[in-house]
Amino acid sequence: MRYWISILLIIVLSGCAARHRGEPSKPSAVNYSLAAPELLRIGLVQNRMKVVIEVKQDALLLAMNNRSQICTVSGSVELNLTDSGVAWKSGSDSGFNATGLIIMPLNPVGNLIWDETPYPGEFLIQKRGQGLTLINIVELEQYLRGVVPWEIGRPGLIGMAALEAQSVAARTYSIANLKNREVLGFDMWADVRDQVYRGHSGLDQLCDKAISNTAGMILRSGGQIVEAYYCSTCGGKTSNINQVWAKESKPYLVSHPDGPAGNYHCSASKYSKWETVFNGGEIDQTLLITLPEYIEWLEASELRKKWAGKYFIPASPGSDPMTPGRLKNISIQSRTASGRVAKLAVVTDAGKYIVCGDRTRWVLAPPSGRFSILKSAWFDVHLSRDAEGRPDQVTLKGRGFGHGIGMCQTGALGMAANGTSYKKILKHYYPGSSIEQAWK
Ligand SMILES: [Zn+2]
Known part of the structure; x- marks a missing residue:
């Protein structure tokens, strides 16, 4: 029901995609009563020349700019980028819109399919930059149903409290990151850049229960x-x-032990300890790509440059940090309060690169395997050298998985x-924060 009220509100208010109510200017002393954001905009893919949506039952095709109805579609709907907008084709019907199109199903639950995955809510296909961007417009609690099982798994009843904690954390993250990707035209990515969201594939009854048990609950700290x-x-x-x-420090995102020494809450994880090995020329091939990327990443932001301090010391005047050459040495210069690498010195033919914090995971991306970056920044470095004194094997022995x-x-x-x-789990991981019923 709320879905339809939301749709009507959108039609009446603006004709624009997602709308989020802000916080009231004078929150009540008893309850902050943050209004639930009616709809989120989740970015599924961008820069596509073509997007194909399957509509299981009937849906309305609407113009993006004013939500005016174009026609009813069902079955396969093909959308193609053209020089001047988005062309669509459904059966024998076809047409064109300069900015984008909305597919709004008449039955909003699981009626739209993209990439073999059913999605709740509606789709917005927008011309943006050099391609098409596909956005799922979805209610927050429906979105969480497609996030929680993919983010923490399906542990069964024994993990119910963790599912509830995950639901509150994911809901809070979503509210804190509204409009975070506005430059791209949506709120959040549907992957690890924000939260993994796979529509309504792989729904889990217990995850659904955890989401409804904690409906409207979010975390606050200092208001x-x-x-x-x-x-x-x-x-x-x-x-x-x-x-x-x-990023700035936060009183609730501080280093602390995860349980008693020697018996941490996560000690049973298969990622508790890990090892990554670079053989032969693998490390040089990796650094050839990742060190210039690191320099570009830093130089794209004054804040990052300030955070990193002096990040490149040339081997000789005119040495170019964008052409690293071969590795000479890797050493850990300092560690954070938690033991993770704070500054890593990577010395190559070009000079010394100081790689900071979690970015060490990008620079030392494993040469192969499922994960595209190093599992964590908590590691030791072991080097072996060839007859000429060049590193020929780099072994990283680490702990944990993630930031x-x-x-x-x-x-x-x-x-x-x-x-x-x-509640106790959340208090442990976000110390000093409070759990509040922001809306029902
Ligand atoms: Zn842990």
Whole structure:
């Protein structure tokens, strides 16, 4: 029902895609009563020449700019980028719109399919930059149903409190990141850049129950919505946010042990300890790509440059940091309060690169394997050298999986299995924050 009220509101208010109510200017002393954001805009893919949507039952095709109805579509709807807009084709019908189109199903639950995945809500296909962007416009609680099982898994009843904690963390993260990707035309990505969201494939009854048990609950600290970061496995100690990312410190994102020494809440994780090995020329091939990317990443932001300090010392005048050459040495210069690498010195033919915090995971991206970046920034470096003294093998031995900031998901599952409530789990991982019923 609320879906339809939302749709009507959108039609009446603006004709624009998602609308989010802001916080009231004078929150009540008893309850902050933040209004639920009616709809989120989740970016599924961008820069496509063509997008094909399957409509299981009937849906309305609307013009993006004013939501005026174009026609009813069903079956396969093909959308193609053209020089001047978006062309669409459905059966024998076809047409064109300069900015974009909305596909609004008459039955909003699981009626639209993209990439073999059913999605709730509606789709917006927008011409943006050099291609088409596909956006899922979806209610927050429906969105969470497609996030929680993919973010923390389906542990069954024993993990119920962790599922509830994950629901509150994901809901809070979503509210804190509204309009975060406005430059791209949506709120959040549907992957690890924000939260993994796979529509309504793989729904889980217990995850659904955890979401409804905590409906409308979010975390606050000092009156502000918490930036509720979380990661897979902290490895025994969580991170100070400002020591691993170029971000300000937060009182609730501080380093602390994840349980008693030697028996951490996440100690059963398969990522508790790991090893990554670069053989032969693999490290040089990796650094050839990742060191210039690191320099570009830093130089794209004054804040990052300030955070990193002096990040390149040339081997000789005129040495170019964008052409690293071969590796000479890698050493850890300093560590954060949690033991993660704070500054890593990578010396190549071009000079010395100082790689900071969590960015070490991008620079030392494993040469192969499932994960595109190093599992964590908590590692030791072991070098062996060839007859000429060049490194011929680099071994990284580390702990944990993820940035270590905020909630440790494996730790939350461990606490849940020990009978800890979701409120206590959240207080442990976001110390000093409060859990509030922001809306019903
Ligand atoms: Zn942990």
